[in-house]
Amino acid sequence: MSPAPKDRPDVQVFTEIGIIDQLVTNRLERVLPSGLSYAQFGVLVHFARRGGQESPAQLAKAFQVTKGAMTNTLQKLAAQGFVRIEDDAADGRKKQVSITSDGLEAHDAGLVAMRPQMETLRSAFTDGEFRAVLPFLTALRMWLDDNR
Amino acid sequence: MSPAPKDRPDVQVFTEIGIIDQLVTNRLERVLPSGLSYAQFGVLVHFARRGGQESPAQLAKAFQVTKGAMTNTLQKLAAQGFVRIEDDAADGRKKQVSITSDGLEAHDAGLVAMRPQMETLRSAFTDGEFRAVLPFLTALRMWLDDNR
DNA sequence: CTTGACTAGTTCAATATAAAACTATTCATT
């Protein structure tokens, strides 16, 4: 008899991933400054790292959410003054989003709020452990992304 | 200068995990028989594997959702006749949930619907690769669960 | 026994997201 599906390692991996994502999301959402959701913070982190400008559609693809969801997230960030949304001069359909100095501050404040959580995490696991699984997770993510 | 947070392997792992979860959820939801959500299917998989009875609160904890969310999911499953919800004879506050034969059939149908997706996945990655990352993911999930 | 704290489950309001319809714009083909 073939093994029950739930015993298969791939299914188990996806199950663990689902639960980890939920636990991490809950935890961060509890800790982030009020008014800043996990999704919004993700956008700030994105820009804090890479800088520059990006269109809403690019962001939607990067975060794997619908364009509508990204419209909503960006409008909330803009309302708080954390991002700037400008019309694209070269293409009338597009807009260009960039982070503001207030947005950078909010990003830093979010990191500070998360720091205790990250500290305890690092006391339990090493960077090496995370690095060891990263290539596979990245490959898996890219495959899922390509073979949609 | 210390590395930017987004370059840290732990942050990268959580980022990948978030995207993988979203891609897998989307994919399965598209493929599952209509009327059966990812959350509902998860409950069926749980019972198809372990059998027996479990209370809504136990299930909520196992799936890391609120009690309210589990009430909703179970009511939808019960409306379709996929689970049985009975009062607990020993404790008037509790209920006991179990899967029905219709529920088992729906579970099997869900697996059949997912099969092509799983086949192509297995052609891209080996069981060994999944097994290699499983211990770390499990440890991470348990740690996050305990150190809430 | 009675009280007070706790647990289980439901309900309600608020929010986030997906899916689809829609508008506006661009681009390629003719």
Added chain:
DNA sequence: AATGAATAGTTTTATATTGAACTAGTCAAG
């Protein structure tokens, strides 16, 4: 130029989930 397909973004509707308030039942300490 004109047309048709494709792309970017918004809006609308429907749904799932959270968080909090609420009800009912249990259990322990006095």
